Amino acid sequence: MAAGREAAFGGDWALTDAWRTWCLLRRLRTGTRAAPAALLDAQNELLKRAVAHAARHVPFYRRYWPEHGFAATGFRGLADLERIPIVDSRTMKEAARSGELLADGLRSAALTYLDSSGSSGSVTRIWKGPEEERVRRAVGLRIWLEHGFRWQDVTAQFQIRPGPHLFLQRLGVSRKTWITTAQPLAHQRAQFLAARARVVAGTPTALRAICGALRAADARPARPRVVFAAGEILDAATRRLVRETLGCEPVAIYGQTEVGYVAWQCERRQDFHINADTHLVETRGPDGPAAPGKLGRVVITDLRCRTMPFLRYDTGDLAIAAQGVCPCGRTLPTLATFEGRLSGALVLDSGAILTPRRLLDALADALPPESYRIEQKTPHAFRMVFLENVDEGRRAAALAILRELLGTATIHTASSAGWAADGTGKTHAVAGPAWPSAGNPC
Numbered sequence: 233m234a235a236g237r238e239a240a241f242g243g244d245w246a247l248t249d250a251w252r253t254w255c256l257l258r259r260l261r262t263g264t265r266a267a268p269a270a271l272l273d274a275q276n277e278l279l280k281r282a283v284a285h286a287a288r289h290v291p292f293y294r295r296y297w298p299e300h301g302f303a304a305t306g307f308r309g310l311a312d313l314e315r316i317p318i319v320d321s322r323t324m325k326e327a328a329r330s331g332e333l334l335a336d337g338l339r340s341a342a343l344t345y346l347d348s349s350g351s352s353g354s355v356t357r358i359w360k361g362p363e364e365e366r367v368r369r370a371v372g373l374r375i376w377l378e379h380g381f382r383w384q385d386v387t388a389q390f391q392i393r394p395g396p397h398l399f400l401q402r403l404g405v406s407r408k409t410w411i412t413t414a415q416p417l418a419h420q421r422a423q424f425l426a427a428r429a430r431v432v433a434g435t436p437t438a439l440r441a442i443c444g445a446l447r448a449a450d451a452r453p454a455r456p457r458v459v460f461a462a463g464e465i466l467d468a469a470t471r472r473l474v475r476e477t478l479g480c481e482p483v484a485i486y487g488q489t490e491v492g493y494v495a496w497q498c499e500r501r502q503d504f505h506i507n508a509d510t511h512l513v514e515t516r517g518p519d520g521p522a523a524p525g526k527l528g529r530v531v532i533t534d535l536r537c538r539t540m541p542f543l544r545y546d547t548g549d550l551a552i553a554a555q556g557v558c559p560c561g562r563t564l565p566t567l568a569t570f571e572g573r574l575s576g577a578l579v580l581d582s583g584a585i586l587t588p589r590r591l592l593d594a595l596a597d598a599l600p601p602e603s604y605r606i607e608q609k610t611p612h613a614f615r616m617v618f619l620e621n622v623d624e625g626r627r628a629a630a631l632a633i634l635r636e637l638l639g640t641a642t643i644h645t646a647s648s649a650g651w652a653a654d655g656t657g658k659t660h661a662v663a664g665p666a667w668p669s670a671g672n673p674c
């Protein structure tokens with residue numbers, strides 16, 4: 233994710249912006265414990281407004297909705313949600329790239345953007361208006377504050393490219409050290425140790441890399457208050473490595489550049505609370521909403537976005553629907569787990585689906601995710617590629633685990649000197665079936 237046009241405004245504007253963000257943040261914080269009925273009412277109103285706006289002002293929905301039999305006239309909100317067509321990820325991103333998803337009549341000088349890089353190398357630029365940018369920031373800050381963040385805390389944030397330093401950060405409030413993951417690990421380690429950060433944030437890949445570098449140097453970093461992991465599945469191996477290296481159980485956050493922060497683990501670090509006051513999140517099975525405890529596709533409606541609205545957007549991710557209420561006391565609804573990309577799930581002969589998270593967690597005791605790749609070649613044949621430095625004992629242990637999961641399927645093995653970088657900074661340990669007839673398994 234790369235940000236642009238962040239610091240184009242002067243001090244007065246920045247102070248006003250910070251004040252508005254703070255007011256929004258106060259409202260959002262009380263929302264974490266609002267009565268469920270009040271939350272539903274708010275969602276209902278936001279959804280009606282989002283649909284009315286899109287039908288009137290966004291070329292993509294003016295074309296796509298009638299083509300798919302949906303008329304926004306008389307739309308009643310949540311009761312009519314099922315009438316809105318779900319848009320698959322490719323269609324939505326093409327509309328974003330072509331400009332069709334951009335609302336009419338916007339002045340680009342007033343907008344900011346984030347770039348989303350796909351593993352195919354294509355970049356989707358997501359434009360946001362000032363209010364949407366404030367929502368994105370406030371929603372992120374809410375997660376941090378719920379985890380005890382204090383304004384004087386220094387944050388170390390790992391990212392491929394460094395982000396901006398906001399006005400108040402330059403004044404010493406919520407200071408941030410950007411650590412660029414494109415630089416050598418020794419540099420990252422030196423920067424991290426110097427930062428003495430109370431808050432650490434990065435992808436699981438970045439967190440594994442810095443923890444490995446700290447251990448290799450026998451370094452003793454200052455213990456952070458909290459570690460946030462976002463952008464990939466926080467697998468069991470990474471969770472353990474962070475806990476043992478930084479002395480802190482990491483918190484998983486789920487989000488996408490396209491729609492911002494969507495859900496997060498509370499201090500229990502189990503289910504994910506959904507930011508239901510900004511996003512409507514559905515878990516969809518083959519015939520409708522996934523039953524509690526069942527796997528489904530994650531479909532997101534960004535309730536407050538108007539510049540480039542993602543409505544009923546099939547993210548291409550999988551999740552398991554929650555089975556109950558989180559006992560922490562927050563009333564934001566929950567999802568049980570995020571299971572990774574649908575494109576990374578293995579589809580067995582029996583029709584069973586092995587999600588990326590299940591595979592990573594099963595293999596966690598044998599190998600870290602960057603040491604192997606599992607590919608599905610046919611419905612019955614898989615390939616496990618190991619990094620060259622993985623010894624025979626660990627290969628055998630990993631293969632035994634995989635055989636147990638895959639039953640009678642054939643597993644070929646191979647070795648690789650390393651993986652080609654794809655610009656995402658993420659680890660791609662599992663690749664699902666590549667043939668088109670594999671279809672949509674759930």
Ligand SMILES: [Zn+2]
Nearest residue numbers: 498558560562
């Ligand atoms: Zn909770």
